[in-house]
Amino acid sequence: MSFIVVIPARFGSTRFPGKPLALIQGKPMIQHVYERSVAAGAQEVIVATDDKRIGDVVESFSGKVCYTGIQHESGTERIAEVLIKHGLSDNTIVVNVQGDEPFIPPQNIAQVAKNLMVASTQANMQMATLCFPISTKSELDNPNVVKVNFAKNGKALYFSRAPIPYDRRWMQNTQQMHESAYFRHVGIYAYKAAFIHQYIQLAPSHYEKIESLEQLRVLYHGFDIHVAIAQQAPPHGVDTPEDLDRLNQHLA
Template sequence: MSQAFIVVIPARYASSRLPGKPLQLIAGLPMIQHVWRQACKSSAERVVIATDDPRIVEACHGFGAEVLLTQVEHNSGTDRLAEVAAKLGLPADAIVVNVQGDEPLIPPELIDQVAANLATHPEAGISTLAEPIADIVTLFNPNVVKVSSDMTGLALTFSRAPLPWARDALASSREELPEGVPYRRHIGIYAYRAGFLHDFVAWGPCVLENTENLEQLRALWHGVLIHVADALQSPPGGVDTAEDLERVRRFLEHA
């Protein structure tokens, strides 16, 4: 089943680790332009940048992107998406893909994949992606979000802790991954229906979300099903730190 969808790219100016992150130059262009270019290579019928800062609006106008100035005080990118959906007057069943504004190397295939997965799973309110975890260091890294799913591909839970906990194997050794355990890393790209975004904002944060600092737990708390599929390809890392920025700069400047 194919269904039209739009991409919204939330882009905040403030960042504790990398101020002005969307406007940082990579291969001579602002990072947000690289993200936008990748999104435009997908099958999306529309790509909209949602920002809280006039400087980003000006930059986006400079390279021809559609951009909306949104409120400053949003707690998350999903809240910003909900404002965009309302401003654009999207119908409740419209599919909206959230592409994070610090993913200048995001493969367009993953954007198409997550949108198609939501269209083909009407029981789910959200679709997202994951990939296998290959080493013990990644498993215990709290910055890597782990996901556990049921036999139909619906998420059971997300956590920054090792998940699932291999009780016997990890009690005897934490030097290597236990064999046969389906450890998966969550990839932070989402497809939503516009009607869900309205509900998400109305609910407000829940205790699990605040505890783990993972907003997708708000959806599970309210009984919303999240479809999780293995990504068609492994995405390059995003930009969270100055070191990440230099890594992506080196990659694109020699591409």
């Protein structure tokens, strides 16, 4: 199986400006993500950015950079520009690895690529992603932890920053949390290049704008996303400076 990894990375994050360059054990976050993508067996790994500061750091550790425009509103839109500039074929399997997942297990990257290959052939699903069970109420209540519901065949039903499904009895403290009902979305996507080009032609949906979740555009327009439980427990990504402080303290 052949796939490439593209890592969208921007400097101007609202919650954490300069996040891709934040140091973890003396190494920039973007380098951790890059090295794990290489370890997953990707044929090629490309960092897509509109910021020379990020590009310079990636090139300093011999990584590959593709400079993109500043107008993109999502990682997938940024990846589409990379595909055009590199002339990649429509059948290329592309894995979108978020630049704030410094310790994502390489096997999860390979897993989502393989799942896309199978799901697109057997069930005509256009995207694949991963999830992992939620076991604490604090995690469930955290809007930075995206939740996902999916059907028996792995088809995504909905993604939300809110707790879904709503367990009325548990929320009213009359019973224990149904752990098997809650899954956090692991922010990694696989799709073929042809669908990425199709995605950027789709109008953003109101659900996407409300939740600030680009994958909801796919569901709104009637396309299917395959969801599977990650083979290895993925650590949480870094959303805020506080997350980075906790991570560095834990590693120390």
